[in-house]
Amino acid sequence: MSDVPTYEHPDVVLCPGGPMLLRGKHVIEDSSGQLHETTRRVTALCRCDKSARKPWCDGTHKLLPEKLTPS
Amino acid sequence: MLPKPRGPLSAAVFESIRAIPAEPVARTHPEADGPEDAAVTLWALYELAYRGFDEVDETAEWDPDLLAVRRRLEIELEGRLRARWEAYRSDHERHDDFGEDLFAFIAAHDGRSLARFVQTDADEQQVLDLLRMKSVYHLKESDPTAWVVPRLPTASKAALMELQYDEYGSGDPNRVHAHLFARGLEAVGLRTEYGAYLDDVPLEILEQNNTMSLMGLHRRLRGAALGHLAAFEATSSLPSRQLSQGLQRLGMAPEMSAYYDEHVEADAVHEQLAVRAICGELVAVEPEVTDDVYFGAYTCLDLEDRLAELLLERWGVAS
Ligand code: FES
Ligand SMILES: [Fe+2]
Numbered sequence: 001m002s003d004v005p006t007y008e009h010p011d012v013v014l015c016p017g018g019p020m021l022l023r024g025k026h027v028i029e030d031s032s033g034q035l036h037e038t039t040r041r042v043t044a045l046c047r048c049d050k051s052a053r054k055p056w057c058d059g060t061h062k063l064l065p066e067k068l069t070p071s
Numbered sequence: 072m073l074p075k076p077r078g079p080l081s082a083a084v085f086e087s088i089r090a091i092p093a094e095p096v097a098r099t100h101p102e103a104d105g106p107e108d109a110a111v112t113l114w115a116l117y118e119l120a121y122r123g124f125d126e127v128d129e130t131a132e133w134d135p136d137l138l139a140v141r142r143r144l145e146i147e148l149e150g151r152l153r154a155r156w157e158a159y160r161s162d163h164e165r166h167d168d169f170g171e172d173l174f175a176f177i178a179a180h181d182g183r184s185l186a187r188f189v190q191t192d193a194d195e196q197q198v199l200d201l202l203r204m205k206s207v208y209h210l211k212e213s214d215p216t217a218w219v220v221p222r223l224p225t226a227s228k229a230a231l232m233e234l235q236y237d238e239y240g241s242g243d244p245n246r247v248h249a250h251l252f253a254r255g256l257e258a259v260g261l262r263t264e265y266g267a268y269l270d271d272v273p274l275e276i277l278e279q280n281n282t283m284s285l286m287g288l289h290r291r292l293r294g295a296a297l298g299h300l301a302a303f304e305a306t307s308s309l310p311s312r313q314l315s316q317g318l319q320r321l322g323m324a325p326e327m328s329a330y331y332d333e334h335v336e337a338d339a340v341h342e343q344l345a346v347r348a349i350c351g352e353l354v355a356v357e358p359e360v361t362d363d364v365y366f367g368a369y370t371c372l373d374l375e376d377r378l379a380e381l382l383l384e385r386w387g388v389a390s
């Protein structure tokens with residue numbers, strides 16, 4: 001057993017109650033078929049469907065009642 | 072340029088700073104005659120470690136007499152911040168998920184909102200006033216947190232760099248957040264040099280800046296520095312949207328709204344990284360700093376509340 005750990009570093013992270021974090025460069029097709037390219041190394045994609053800047057998360061999920069936030 | 076002194080301590084210390092590197096004479100420095108005198112002195116002493124001042128010799132940064140004054144002022148500042156935290160802290164409980172708890176702690180804090188006022192009611196002069204004050208930090212955005220990097224365990228360090236990389240433009244100088252802010256300042260007709268408005272800013276702004284430097288520069292306070300970062304990032308996306316809307320309502324330059332628009336999206340990422348990864352990975356390895364993470368988070372929120380109270384009162388907004 002090594003003392004030097006190997007860390008988990010997933011490319012996709014589902015944040016409880018919040019967005020999906022995406023690491024790396026991606027092109028996202030939204031529900032209307034429009035394409036959006038990521039511009040930063042880590043991007044937050046809206047999962048609550050209430051963002052004013054979809055497909056990106058803009059923090060709006062924090063204003064929703066808990067039953068409307070993504071799990 | 073060094074700021075204007077605000078009392079006998081800052082007057083004496085600024086004189087000492089300017090005298091370097093002359094032969095050291097025994098320099099004694101009087102007590103501050105009030106919080107502004109102390110705060111502007113500490114701000115200038117910290118500044119020696121960032122960009123310095125044109126007229127000041129670079130060796131001043133590590134001058135032992137000046138460091139002694141700095142330490143005295145830091146102890147006093149930290150004591151005051153901790154006293155406010157001790158008075159508040161009993162109110163919150165913790166469960167098992169660190170990230171959820173920290174997000175909940177930040178969300179439970181409610182103070183008056185400057186951003187909401189800017190969104191719906193502020194006039195252009197009030198917004199310009201706010202931008203002048205905010206420029207003291209935003210022109211060195213993320214720099215105080217950069218000091219913390221070498222003090223962290225591996226996973227927390229990597230996560231902090233993931234965030235900082237974005238703050239520093241992902242390698243593109245045009246995208247550096249401090250630079251985006253400078254661009255916005257220029258577009259709305261304000262000065263863009265570092266520290267340009269220091270002489271006009273109130274105590275609350277000096278304390279916000281000094282607190283970030285204090286927490287960033289002391290390894291002992293790494294938990295507090297990252298807790299402060301987490302609270303800052305987690306209270307940024309929604310207010311940034313309100314600020315951007317306020318600027319647009321007033322027809323102010325789009326470059327300034329662009330700075331805030333960038334923060335709506337960037338900080339929706341940064342808050343997740345800061346709370347769950349940066350702070351989460353730190354306390355997983357060093358649970359003894361958990362309390363300091365909360366101290367830092369509280370202090371960030373508390374200092375912003377104090378600024379909001381001051382400005383809303385100054386602007387005659389009823390509470
Ligand atoms: S998940 Fe953040 S706004 Fe929808
Ligand atoms: Fe930023």
Ligand SMILES: [Fe+2]
Pocket residue numbers: 238304337338341
């Ligand atoms: Fe940020």
